[in-house]
Amino acid sequence: MRMLLFSWLVFAWVAVAATRSHTNNWAVIVCTSRFWFNYRHVANALSMYRTVKRLGIPDSQILLLLADDIACNPRNAFPGTVYNNADRALDLYGESVEVDYRGYDVTVENFIRLLTDRFDPDTPRSKRLLTDDRSNIFIYMTGHGGNEFLKFQDAEEISAHDIADAFAQMYEKRRYNEIFFMIDTCQANTMYSHFYSPNILAVGSSELDESSYSHHADIDIGVAVIDRFTYYNLEFLENVSRTSNLTLADLFNSYDSEEIASHPGIRTDLYQRDLSDVLITDFFGNVQEVEIDSSKPRGLLSLLNQQIKQAK
Amino acid sequence: MKLPALYALVLALAPGGLANAYDERLDITPLTGEHWLVSFDFNLSSAVSHHHQLFPRVLEGVLASSNASELHLRFGQGYWDADNWGLTPNNGANVAGTGVELWARIAADSYPDAEASWFSLANSLSGMFCASLNFIDSAHTTSPKSVLGAFDTNHSLYLFHGSLPSEPVCTENLTPYLKLLPCKGAAGVSSLLDGHHLFESQWQSMSIDLSVEDGRLHLRQSIYAVLHVDRTLERRINPVPEPEPYEAVKCDSSRDYSNPQNGICYPRIPGIGEINVTLSDLFGSPIKNGACLSKITSKSPQICLHIPSDNWSVTASDELSPAIKSVDQICYVIPPDSDFDLSIHSETRESVLPKTPSPILASRHLVGWGQERGGFHSVYKSTSGDSPVSFVTYEVLPWFMRVYLHSFTYTLFDSAGAEVATGSFSASNVSSDIAQLLYYKPAQPRVSPSHIEMLLTIPAGSKLVTMYQFEKSLLYYNEYPPDANRGFDISPAIVEVLTDSSSPRAVFRTTSSLLSLPTPDFSMPYNVIILTSTVIALAFGTIFNLVTRTFVYAEDLPKQSLAKKLRAKLSKITSMFS
Numbered sequence: 080m081r082m083l084l085f086s087w088l089v090f091a092w093v094a095v096a097a098t099r100s101h102t103n104n105w106a107v108i109v110c111t112s113r114f115w116f117n118y119r120h121v122a123n124a125l126s127m128y129r130t131v132k133r134l135g136i137p138d139s140q141i142l143l144l145l146a147d148d149i150a151c152n153p154r155n156a157f158p159g160t161v162y163n164n165a166d167r168a169l170d171l172y173g174e175s176v177e178v179d180y181r182g183y184d185v186t187v188e189n190f191i192r193l194l195t196d197r198f199d200p201d202t203p204r205s206k207r208l209l210t211d212d213r214s215n216i217f218i219y220m221t222g223h224g225g226n227e228f229l230k231f232q233d234a235e236e237i238s239a240h241d242i243a244d245a246f247a248q249m250y251e252k253r254r255y256n257e258i259f260f261m262i263d264t265c266q267a268n269t270m271y272s273h274f275y276s277p278n279i280l281a282v283g284s285s286e287l288d289e290s291s292y293s294h295h296a297d298i299d300i301g302v303a304v305i306d307r308f309t310y311y312n313l314e315f316l317e318n319v320s321r322t323s324n325l326t327l328a329d330l331f332n333s334y335d336s337e338e339i340a341s342h343p344g345i346r347t348d349l350y351q352r353d354l355s356d357v358l359i360t361d362f363f364g365n366v367q368e369v370e371i372d373s374s375k376p377r378g379l380l381s382l383l384n385q386q387i388k389q390a391k
Numbered sequence: 392m393k394l395p396a397l398y399a400l401v402l403a404l405a406p407g408g409l410a411n412a413y414d415e416r417l418d419i420t421p422l423t424g425e426h427w428l429v430s431f432d433f434n435l436s437s438a439v440s441h442h443h444q445l446f447p448r449v450l451e452g453v454l455a456s457s458n459a460s461e462l463h464l465r466f467g468q469g470y471w472d473a474d475n476w477g478l479t480p481n482n483g484a485n486v487a488g489t490g491v492e493l494w495a496r497i498a499a500d501s502y503p504d505a506e507a508s509w510f511s512l513a514n515s516l517s518g519m520f521c522a523s524l525n526f527i528d529s530a531h532t533t534s535p536k537s538v539l540g541a542f543d544t545n546h547s548l549y550l551f552h553g554s555l556p557s558e559p560v561c562t563e564n565l566t567p568y569l570k571l572l573p574c575k576g577a578a579g580v581s582s583l584l585d586g587h588h589l590f591e592s593q594w595q596s597m598s599i600d601l602s603v604e605d606g607r608l609h610l611r612q613s614i615y616a617v618l619h620v621d622r623t624l625e626r627r628i629n630p631v632p633e634p635e636p637y638e639a640v641k642c643d644s645s646r647d648y649s650n651p652q653n654g655i656c657y658p659r660i661p662g663i664g665e666i667n668v669t670l671s672d673l674f675g676s677p678i679k680n681g682a683c684l685s686k687i688t689s690k691s692p693q694i695c696l697h698i699p700s701d702n703w704s705v706t707a708s709d710e711l712s713p714a715i716k717s718v719d720q721i722c723y724v725i726p727p728d729s730d731f732d733l734s735i736h737s738e739t740r741e742s743v744l745p746k747t748p749s750p751i752l753a754s755r756h757l758v759g760w761g762q763e764r765g766g767f768h769s770v771y772k773s774t775s776g777d778s779p780v781s782f783v784t785y786e787v788l789p790w791f792m793r794v795y796l797h798s799f800t801y802t803l804f805d806s807a808g809a810e811v812a813t814g815s816f817s818a819s820n821v822s823s824d825i826a827q828l829l830y831y832k833p834a835q836p837r838v839s840p841s842h843i844e845m846l847l848t849i850p851a852g853s854k855l856v857t858m859y860q861f862e863k864s865l866l867y868y869n870e871y872p873p874d875a876n877r878g879f880d881i882s883p884a885i886v887e888v889l890t891d892s893s894s895p896r897a898v899f900r901t902t903s904s905l906l907s908l909p910t911p912d913f914s915m916p917y918n919v920i921i922l923t924s925t926v927i928a929l930a931f932g933t934i935f936n937l938v939t940r941t942f943v944y945a946e947d948l949p950k951q952s953l954a955k956k957l958r959a960k961l962s963k964i965t966s967m968f969s
Contacts, residue, residue, distance in 0.1 A: 113873055148559035151468070151590050156631065159562050159586035167630075174585055177521055178563040183872055184523045201511045202525075203518025232873035299631045 101215040101256045104365045105208060106131045106141045107193065111185060111222030111231045113147040118302045119293050121149040122163040123221040123263055123309040125171035130316045131217060134364035138177045142193060142208060145178050146185040146222075146232050156299055163305040163313065165297040179206050187237045194245040196254065212253035217261070217362040221309065224264035226287060227272065243273040250276040257350070259327075259362040263308045265290045268344035280327070280350040280357075284308035285341030292340045307339045319359050327362075328355040411445045412436045413573060413688040417580040420697040422476045424662030424741040425621050426593065429673075430480050431580055431614040433572055436607050445687055446608055447571045449519060450601060454608075457512035460548060461496040462601040463539075464516065466560040466568075469594030469617070470902060473753075476617070477746030479596075479899055485613040487596040488883035488900030490556035491522050494539055496548045505549035506532070513553065521563040527553035530790055533842045536830045538785040538887045538898075554787070556903040557880035560597070562586035568597055571612065574683040579692045579725070582679035583670065584614060591623065592616040621661055623673055666740040670733045677708070677732035678725055685727035695722040696735065702742040708732040719744055748774050750888045751782060751849065755901040757881075759860070762909035766798075766860045769884070769901070773849040781848045783829065785885040788841040790834035791864040791908060792881070798860035801826040806852035816845075824848060826857060836864065863908050871910060878905040 108131070110117075110124035128143050150161050150172045160170045180189060192198055193208050210216060223230045227239040242260075249255055260281040262270050267283030274281060284291040284306070293303035294310040305313075315333045319325050331354065336342045347354065360366065418430040437446040454462065467487025471479055479486040495512060499505035509532065517524035531553045535541045541550050565586050569576030576584055589595055595616040602609045625632065641664075642649050642656040649657055671677050684692060696705055697720050705721050707713070708731055715722040725731045752772045759765040767788075773780050788794060803812040803825055816826040830844040849855045872879075883900040890896055912918075 148561055150586075151559050151561035157587075159588075159590040170587075172562055172586070174562070174587075175566045176563050177566060179518070179521065180523075181521070181563070182523055182557075182559070183526070199514075201514035203515050205518035234873035 100213075101361065101366070102213040103210070104131075104136050104140065104215050104217070104362065105210050106136055106217040106363075107144070107208060107219070108141065109144040109185070109190065109218075109220045109222075111144075111146055111220065111229060113232045115147075115149065115152055115154045116302050117147070117223075118149055118161070118300065119305050120221045120223075121145055121147065122161050122171060122305045124219065125161050125176075126163050126305065126309055126313045127217075127219045127261075128176075129169075129171050129173075130313065130319075131363050134319065134360055135321055136363075136365040138175075139205065140365070141177075142179045142206070143177065144180040144185045144190065147182065154301075156301075162297065162300070163310070165295060165300075165304060167297070177205075183232075185232060187231050187235050187241070190231075190237065191241060191245050194242075194254075195248045195252070208254075210254045213256050214254070215362055216255050216258045218258060219261045219263075220270075221263045221306070224262075224266060224270065226266050227269045229262070229264055229270060239270045239273045242270065243275060246274060246279060247276045250278075257361075261312075263291055263306050267291060267308075268342075268346075271344075271346050274346070274349060277349055278351060279346075280354075281344075281346040282331070283344045284339070286344060289341045308341070308343060311335070311339055316359070316363065319363065321360060321364055323358075323360060325359050326355050327357045327359060328353075330359060410438050410440070411687065413445055414690040414692070415572075415580050415684075416693040416695065417583070418480075418695045418697060419735075421740065421743040422617065422746065423743065424664075424666075425619055426472075426476065426662075427618050427620050427673075428476070428480065429616050429618060431584065431612075433581065433610075433612040435573070435610040437610075439603070439606050439608055445573045446610065450571065450610065451608065453512065453515050453519070454601065454603065456515070457495070457508040458498045459495045459508070459512060460498055460603050461540075462512075462599070463492075463494050464520070464599040465492040466490075466520075466522070466558075466564050466597040467492075467595065468560045468590075469592065471594050471617070471899075473749045473899065475746075478749040478897055480615050481613070482895050483898035483900075484895060485596075485598040485600060485611065486615060486899070487598055488554070488556070488885070489903040490554060490880065490882070491524065491558040491560070492552075492554040492882075493524060493527060494535070494550065494552040496540075496550050498548050500547075502549060506551070509549075509551040520567050522558055523555065524553075526555055529839055530837060531555070531840065533787050533832075533840060535785055535844070537783045537844050537846075538885050552787075554882040556882045560595070561590060564597070565589065568599070568612070568614075571599070571610070573687050578679050578683040580678055580694060583674035583676065585675055588618075588623070588674050589614070589616055591626070592618050618673060620666065620668065620673070624668065627672060663739070663741040665738050667734070667736050669735070670731075677730045679730055680728065682727055691724045691727060693722055693724055694731075694733065695720050696733075697744055698735075698737075699742055699744055702739050703735065703737040705736070706734045749899065750775055750780050750897055751886070753784075753884075753886050753899070753901050755884055755904065757904050757906060758858075762863065764860060764862050765792075765906065766858055767904075769857045771847060771849055771855045771857075771886075773851055773853055775851055777851050779848055779850045781846065781889040783887050783889065784843075784845045784847065785887075786841075786843045786845075787882050788834065788843070788861070789879065789881065790836050790838070790840055791866060791879070792841065792906065793834065793862040793864055794841050794843070795860045795862070796831065796833070798858070799828060800858050801847075802856045802858075803849070804854040804856070805850075808854075811853070825855065863906075865909060868911065868916070871913075875908070875910045875913075878907045880904070881906050 108124050108127050110120045112120040124143070124145060128141060131141055132138070149155065150159050159172060161172045163169065163171055196208060198207060220229060228236040230236045246258065256278065258279045260271055260279060263284040266285060266287055266289060268286050271281035271283055292307050294305045294307045296303045311334065315330055331345055334343045413435045415433045420428045422428050435445055443451065465487030467489055493513060493516065495509065497505045497508050499508060510528065513524045513527040533552050534550055535552050539550070539552060565584065569581060569584060572581050574581065576582060596614070598613045600611045640656060641659040642651045643659040646657045648655055700716065700718050700721060707723050709729065711723060711726065713721050714724045723733070752774060753769065755767060755769040757765055758768045800815045801813065802810060805811045812825060816828050825848055827846040829846050830842065832842040834841040845857070847855060847857070881904040883903045885898065885900050888897040
């Protein structure tokens with residue numbers, strides 16, 4: 080009797096797993112650079128923030144980490160704004176922005192804690208990544224990096240192994256359904272080279288020994304305003320709407336290494352789905368799917384417990 | 392059964408009546424011809440209940456979980472020029488210093504319990520207001536003894552204060568701040584608040600004061616900003632400031648050599664002459680429809696201009712007539728059904744109302760040189776001509792400034808600038824009538840800050856200078872922030888002017904200071920590692936060679952003939968096979 084129940088349980092779980100899709104979306108957007116001259120990295124991060132917000136992920140499900148205050152920096156000739164283009168048409172800071180970690184709070188330790196959800200009990204909910212096994216997470220990082228590392232605030236660095244291990248822990252703790260990892264930094268493709276957990280799709284801006292370059296500068300702001308890789312990503316993503324059928328394959332096909340001035344890398348070996356089936360809104364948008372709880376394995380477990388009690 | 396029904400009826404019949412009282416207002420006061428103070432005030436009083444019509448539920452949760460009976464939060468940036476602008480609005484009661492500041496009164500059975508609630512309070516507020524308030528730990532926490540309302544302390548209540556002077560204030564702090572308002576910043580005077588205009592100001596301050604009294608929750612939110620009118624107006628035409636073309640430069644015709652036709656022009660001092668400005672010019676939009684407000688309160692929002700009415704004229708949109716008009720102010724009640732704008736005009740904008748002078752002017756600066764020691768030098772000037780002024784100062788210094796208690800001295804100068812009195816006021820000499828050290832708690836490295844409270848009295852028209860010395864500590868390598876060479880921000884001192892108990896105290900804060908600490912060369916450890924490795928490798932290689940080899944002179948070697956050598960090799964080979 081028990082054996083039969085157990086096999087039924089396994090079968091049901093496999094059936095659910097096979098048809099599983101995500102029920103919620105989260106985004107973690109990190110700019111690891113401090114100082115005014117790294118304006119473009121903040122603009123990179125805010126470009127992605129704008130996109131996920133525009134496509135429907137609420138602020139409560141976006142974790143924005145900015146290592147310095149650029150918008151209200153005394154050097155900023157346009158207080159309260161961050162622009163990603165010298166035409167200054169699009170103010171990325173806007174009128175409503177929620178920065179969850181800022182300044183000295185953006186550290187390697189806090190980033191790993193955020194991914195693995197190991198926190199002090201006093202940490203507020205808005206600073207936590209409260210995902211489950213049905214969450215699709217978009218993780219975007221930008222800053223100064225090198226072969227298998229990314230600098231945080233000029234003071235410390237995170238290595239490719241650290242992120243890979245954090246993802247592995249997330250997988251073990253069933254904290255995600257799928258992860259889309261995007262990174263814009265020099266030698267970015269080395270950052271995802273050590274990932275080993277399933278269902279992770281990774282994109283980087285440049286190969287080993289290759290720099291990622293800025294796109295252009297604004298002479299009134301006085302510094303470069305955006306990096307090439309993010310600029311062309313944003314150019315594509317601006318045409319995506321909440322109901323769009325564009326897929327990640329379309330996004331990746333739009334990459335032109337001449338324009339980007341480096342060779343973006345795409346790692347798909349850990350990812351199950353065909354990229355031409357994966358909607359951009361699967362990661363950048365917020366799709367709410369409601370499911371009845373009884374189909375979940377947890378419901379079956381309680382059923383099993385009941386059966387066992389009755390058998391006794 | 393009857394009572395709840397009656398309660399519901401009362402709620403339904405009297406929106407904004409018994410359960411909630413809400414009002415908001417905007418005051419515009421030209422301080423000088425070019426600097427205008429705008430003050431936004433939002434007052435909400437709500438009965439403590441589980442129904443939250445207006446009172447932000449998140450804040451009540453924070454109060455409940457931390458057992459706080461009072462909570463004060465301040466965000467501020469910029470410099471308030473007390474010399475020219477006088478006392479800060481509302482006697483400074485709701486005004487922020489530089490950075491972020493938090494204080495709260497917490498009910499608990501014991502100090503450790505209260506402290507734990509305080510840290511948890513700071514953490515939850517950090518998530519709510521997008522500020523790194525979670526950095527308020529024991530090394531940033533003090534319990535004020537004679538300022539911030541500490542004098543009416545109850546024994547089961549603990550007062551905690553913490554400030555982070557290096558915290559920036561920006562749109563991400565304003566966004567959650569506006570969401571606490573009943574109309575979320577979409578209607579009423581709060582619809583004028585927008586990060587781009589607010590953070591362009593010369594000085595700005597945002598405050599939240601929350602208290603529980605007589606079974607009601609009181610929430611007061613105030614935003615003050617000093618706008619530079621000319622710059623704000625120019626920004627609309629010319630986003631990037633550029634020098635004016637010669638034809639547009641206004642010349643000062645009062646100079647006798649002025650002759651613009653022949654190219655002799657002394658530019659006119661800004662902030663005088665004609666001005667013509669609307670609310671939309673200053674804030675980017677008119678006040679938006681107050682329909683949301685009319686649902687929740689019977690009091691319509693008010694906007695008041697504090698101007699001498701004979702030199703200024705004000706016109707409201709739709710020819711609305713003012714609710715109050717007197718020699719020094721003009722007020723309008725904002726209609727609930729349409730957008731509202733004001734047009735303000737003056738031929739002589741430099742004629743403004745006389746300012747409320749600050750009873751004392753205070754400035755504090757770091758003195759000394761070198762990497763080892765420094766000093767704090769505070770100057771207090773009395774502005775009143777007839778009576779002495781007494782005030783308390785509250786200073787919190789980080790633990791890495793080790794204060795020398797014996798070095799506390801003061802010097803008093805009379806109105807002519809001559810030295811009148813000088814003395815020291817360490818703990819052993821508390822009875823001076825000029826300077827008293829009320830409270831001093833030395834810092835404990837990495838655990839608690841230095842906490843200094845002084846009671847000072849200046850005779851009318853005099854100037855008092857207080858001084859003390861400190862030693863700079865070295866930090867651990869990993870305690871330095873990423874931008875250690877910029878320096879370390881020191882919290883502003885709080886100054887409260889004592890008055891007779893009936894009137895509120897005037898409060899203000901000095902500017903924050905930037906202390907430069909001895910910073911190591913952060914690449915030094917790597918250089919040391921590389922250098923020592925090289926030295927070790929060289930030394931090891933040489934010594935290893937010396938101990939494992941035998942050195943002999945070439946001529947001391949026994950001479951061997953070729954045949955002998957071959958024989959030796961052969962015997963070696965044969966021995967291998969045998």
